Amino acid sequence: MIYPPATHLNPHIHEDPLTFNPSRWKGKLESNRGEKNYLVFGGGIRYCVGAEFSKMEMAIFLHYFVTKCRWKDIKGGNIVRSPGLEFPDGYHIQIMPKNIGVL
Numbered sequence: 281m282i283y284p285p286a287t288h289l290n291p292h293i294h295e296d297p298l299t300f301n302p303s304r305w306k307g308k309l310e311s312n313r314g315e316k317n318y319l320v321f322g323g324g325i326r327y328c329v330g331a332e333f334s335k336m337e338m339a340i341f342l343h344y345f346v347t348k349c350r351w352k353d354i355k356g357g358n359i360v361r362s363p364g365l366e367f368p369d370g371y372h373i374q375i376m377p378k379n380i381g382v383l
């Protein structure tokens with residue numbers, strides 16, 4: 281049984297692993313078949329068939345979200361890693377179009 285956080289959150293493998301830094305992957309994940317230190321989509325012959333679709337979908341979503349919207353924390357947002365990522369109190373945000381003020 282593989283325990284992905286053992287590598288994903290290991291500071292000897294990934295510098296400052298809890299910092300949001302998408303640029304850390306630049307030039308490192310070229311095979312698109314997974315590698316032993318990046319197991320988000322599994323690896324080897326059982327590598328996720330939806331990996332490229334999911335990455336494209338997330339990139340499109342994030343692009344529109346940050347260019348068209350603003351958001352404000354409302355409540356929650358406490359993170360528990362056990363080993364998956366969980367928000368026990370939820371994470372509520374208010375989303376507004378970028379050109380309209382907060383009501």
Ligand code: HEM
Binds near residue numbers: 320321329
């Ligand atoms: C962020 C989204 C996704 C994540 C994190 C993810 C993660 C994974 C992981 C870790 C595996 C390997 C499981 C194992 O080794 O036992 C896997 C396999 C698989 N995933 Fe995904 N997946 C995602 C999205 C998708 C999507 C959108 C599809 C379909 C359109 C999909 C279809 C599959 C299939 C069919 C397998 C089995 C491949 C095989 O056994 O040959 N996944 N996924």
